[in-house]
Amino acid sequence: MAARTIDGAAVAKRLREKIAEKIVARRVVPGLAVVLVGDDPASQVYVRNKGRAAEEVGMKSWTHRLPADATQKQLLDLIAGLNIDPQVHGILVQLPLPKQIDAQAIIAAVDPAKDVDGFHPVNAGRLSLGLPGFVPCTPRGCMILIREALPDLAGRKALVLGRSNIVGKPMMQLLLRADCTVMVAHSKTRDLPAECRTADILVAAIGKPEFVRGDWIKPGAVVIDVGINRIDNLAQPGKSKLVGDVAYGEAMERAAAITPVPGGVGPMTIACLLENTLWGALGEVMGL
Ligand code: NDP
Secondary structure (H helix, E strand, O other): OOOEEOOHHHHHHHHHHHHHHHHHHHOOOOEEEEEEEOOOHHHHHHHHHHHHHHHHOOOEEEEEEEOOOOOHHHHHHHHHHHHOOOOOOEEEEOOOOOOOOOHHHHHHHOOHHHOOOOOOHHHHHHHHHOOOOOOOHHHHHHHHHHHHHOOOOOOOEEEEEOOOOOOHHHHHHHHHHOOOEEEEEOOOOOOHHHHHOOOOEEEEOOOOOOOEOHHHOOOOOEEEEOOOEEEEOOOOOOOEEEEOOEOHHHHHOOOOEEOOOOOOHHHHHHHHHHHHHHHHHHOOOOOO
16 A cells, blocks of 8 residues: 655644744744855755745744855854844754864854754753753654654654764654664665664655665655755656655555655754744743
């Protein structure tokens, strides 16, 4: 039987509506400052989408642009100003940053109370200790989608494919907190297909188009595809299309539920960013 599609766009829309209602009810105007260094086309699109989404739910948003040759000091000075600006409740520095800038130093310079990306060492540490704090948006969105498909997570075997600081590691922490039995796989994992076949929940975040094949999926598993990869569209020569890290058509035949690309995890990332910004404005950290 074909898998159920987990409609991330619809779940994200409902979450955005709830955020907009709460903004009105709590009479706050959350402010999101987005910092973009350089002119990477994909980053420009992401930043524009984030700003637009913030305004649509009733937030204020500002985009601060620095040239590709900006210095570390320029960026640190900008962040220092945003840290003390009372209108700004969330600061997001769009990654990747140009080579001359130490990304870790920049992440650490953001006030942890405004770190709506959840990348600051304080928030990463709080997540691993099971304390409240800002949780990275993509893994948080994945958890919401997993719960849509599988409300009872306790004791389920979950495999996270990818161990980045922004997706894989926090994803592992959240699944562990939900009482899953968690495994993290990466480029050095031996016999990846066999490991994947043991997972009730498979989260793929490696950035390799259609890398996870259908016969790697345990029958009845929930598959969350985080990957966003642009490839040539063979059906329309000269055009490209977006695919995930999972061979979607094949996986549909084995999984119980799966997220599409696009329209799965991507919209959830933005909705969770807005939720984090609202929590920042309310002075409350997100309960997990
Ligand atoms: P990174 O490049 O930071 O990490 C990739 C991870 O995948 C690494 O841990 C790497 O292992 C692992 N990996 C790479 N190749 C293989 C392989 N052949 N076999 C097993 N593991 C492998 O990526 P990100 O975590 O930043 O992003 C992953 C994907 O998710 C990308 O496609 C990105 O575009 C997408 N993404 C989507 C978002 C959304 O909103 N939907 C948000 C963020 C990311 P190792 O550590 O050993 O090198």
